Amino acid sequence: MTGREVREITIDTWAIELDNGENLRDLNIGDAVELHTGTAFDGLWIAKEFNERGAAVTLQAATVVENCAADTEIACQYSGSRHAHPVDAESRLLRRPETATASS
Template sequence: MARIESLTLPTSSVELDTGENLRDLAVGDSLQLQPDTGFGGLWIAARFDDNHSHLTLYNAKITTSCGNNPAIACSFHGARHAHPVALDGRLLRRPAVALASR
């Protein structure tokens, strides 16, 4: 199966280990989806739709050195954290909470 960059899921479609669902995430949170979902791997919450019924996730990877790129520098530089990753492997800017519709 080819890797995809983003996906949008109904917030009630995935149960988290805590028993909550995707609606309980915040923009910028990362989560590990199990392979049996068809979208296994690390993902980062990017944005909710207007009524929080769907969440868009971006494929992500862990890094500690994003601050060397001024286009994606963030306050987590030097600490392990997740960033969205493009299909070509480039790290992208972390989603901002301001992008969320609450």
């Protein structure tokens, strides 16, 4: 099984260092992160949720889109600019996860 066959992973936030020197706790819900080639789950992932203490984060497999507004089911505030959306096993776009305080 390759990382791209896996659609969702939950990992400890300290397990991966970001380019800015921080770990995955530095992400917000809906932020995308590119895991480097050679890791078990290389590719683009989007933060879906943190556990209640923020010690682990669930990431969803993602792809870059520009015009998500073509599908009203998944349209988001970033339509018209390049941004990430999670994808299902058939590579269909899904709604972006949002923080509890995000406005639509």
